[in-house]
Amino acid sequence: MAKKILLSGIQPSGKPHIGNYFGMMKQMVDFQDDYDVYAFIVDYHALKSVQDAKSMKGNIIAVLLDFLAIGLDPKKALLYKQSDISEHTELAWIFDTITTMPYLMRAHAFKDAEAKNKEIDVGSFNYPMLMAADILLYDPDIIPVGADQKQHIEIARDTAEKFNRIYGDTFKLPEAMIMKEVAVVPGTDGRKMSKSYNNTIPLFAEYEEIKKCVMSIVTDSGEGIPKNVYAIHNLLRPASELLPLYESKIGKYKELKELLIEDLEKFIAPLRERRKEFEKDIPKALTILKAGGEKAKKIASAKMEEVRGKIGVNVY
Numbered sequence: 001m002a003k004k005i006l007l008s009g010i011q012p013s014g015k016p017h018i019g020n021y022f023g024m025m026k027q028m029v030d031f032q033d034d035y036d037v038y039a040f041i042v043d044y045h046a047l048k049s050v051q052d053a054k055s056m057k058g059n060i061i062a063v064l065l066d067f068l069a070i071g072l073d074p075k076k077a078l079l080y081k082q083s084d085i086s087e088h089t090e091l092a093w094i095f096d097t098i099t100t101m102p103y104l105m106r107a108h109a110f111k112d113a114e115a116k117n118k119e120i121d122v123g124s125f126n127y128p129m130l131m132a133a134d135i136l137l138y139d140p141d142i143i144p145v146g147a148d149q150k151q152h153i154e155i156a157r158d159t160a161e162k163f164n165r166i167y168g169d170t171f172k173l174p175e176a177m178i179m180k181e182v183a184v185v186p187g188t189d190g191r192k193m194s195k196s197y198n199n200t201i202p203l204f205a206e207y208e209e210i211k212k213c214v215m216s217i218v219t220d221s222g223e224g225i226p227k228n229v230y231a232i233h234n235l236l237r238p239a240s241e242l243l244p245l246y247e248s249k250i251g252k253y254k255e256l257k258e259l260l261i262e263d264l265e266k267f268i269a270p271l272r273e274r275r276k277e278f279e280k281d282i283p284k285a286l287t288i289l290k291a292g293g294e295k296a297k298k299i300a301s302a303k304m305e306e307v308r309g310k311i312g313v314n315v316y
Contacts, residue, residue, distance in 0.1 A: 003035050004035050004036070005037075005038060005139065005142070006027070006037050006038070006140065006141070006142045006144065006177075007037075007039075007040075007135060007138055008027075008028060008039065009082065010025070010042060010067075011041075011042045012041055012043055012056065012062065013059060013195070014059070015062070015202045015204070016202070017195065017202055017203055018185065018201045018202075018203055018232070018235065018264075019185035019200065021070065021203050023144075023179070023185055024145060025070055025203075029071045033076065035141075035142065036077075037072070037077035038077070038078045038080075038140065038296070039067055039072055039079050040081060040082055041060055041063045041080070041289075042082050043081050044083055044089065044130065045130065048127070061282060064285050064289050065278045068285060068288070069271055069274045070203075074288045074292060078296055079289060080289065080295070080296040081289060084296070085137075085293065087133075087297075087300035087301060087303070087304045088130065088300070089133070091137055091307065092132070095129045095133060095159050095163070098162050104129070107128050108151055109127060128152060128156075131152050132152075132155055132159040136156055136159070136160050136174075137300045137303050137304070138299055138300070139172040139303070141175065142174065142175055143174050143175070144176075144178075144179070145176050148184065153175075153176040154176075156174060157173045160173050167310040168310055170307060170310055185231075185235065186232060188213055190228050201232070201264065203271065205264075205268060205272075207265055210261055210265055210268065214229075214260050215257055217232070219253050225247070229257055230256075233256075233259070236267055
């Protein structure tokens with residue numbers, strides 16, 4: 001019996017943080033024995049924020065090393081980058097033709113940008129359609145996402161349903177996988193951990209950087225247990241173990257932060273060293289990415305042949 005497909009991607013737009021890891025990356029590693037995992041580098045999406053060739057190339061290689069360092073096994077998982085497969089952008093255009101502007105104006109990212117009176121580029125407005133293509137091309141069953149990304153899966157499902165209704169059954173409807181305990185990982189300022197908020201703890205941080213980040217975590221002097229420190233610590237230790245420890249150190253924020261620093265170092269150090277090993281042979285890592293792209297291209301190409309047949313452009 002064929003395994004179900006689990007798919008997700010990461011933008012090469014900066015260093016990954018522990019929120020990225022626990023919210024999505026970890027699931028891809030944990031499930032690679034039970035699912036066919038498709039892990040891809042979402043470089044065309046990143047063009048919205050990275051518009052320098054040297055930076056983009058460096059970021060793509062960085063994400064590749066990140067994937068390998070966390071334990072993604074190219075013998076078990078398909079590792080590729082979006083730009084190697086032109087079918088992503090081709091399918092996005094086809095989806096554009098069946099999608100209305102009012103529908104896309106409901107997207108959270110668009111509404112947020114509009115509320116801030118930002119000048120919105122077409123790529124930001126159209127972002128959900130390319131993401132729908134990224135997903136639906138491979139007929140995945142499961143998409144691990146953070147709670148704030150659930151709408152993107154809903155949009156992909158809506159798009160699949162609309163295409164299927166117009167042209168006949170073509171696309172599978174994927175399900176979002178949201179790990180409740182890490183649905184929203186708090187940042188050092190208490191908001192959602194995000195590179196845009198500059199409130200992250202980098203996934204491969206050196207010890208001094210970990211220390212600096214943890215010591216900057218916002219605490220409320222009226223709290224018995226500092227909720228932000230606890231929430232991050234809870235990613236590393238179960239509540240049954242952590243709660244008694246925090247209750248025994250009520251009000252001792254510095255001690256609790258020092259404990260979190262040590263636990264983060266224990267968790268991050270092996271990943272950090274593993275990444276440094278992969279960094280020694282970047283050509284080998286790129287060979288893995290290229291081979292994955294060739295496999296993914298075959299799958300995407302077959303799906304696009306089916307789509308072209310359904311919309312009537314195959315006339316030869």
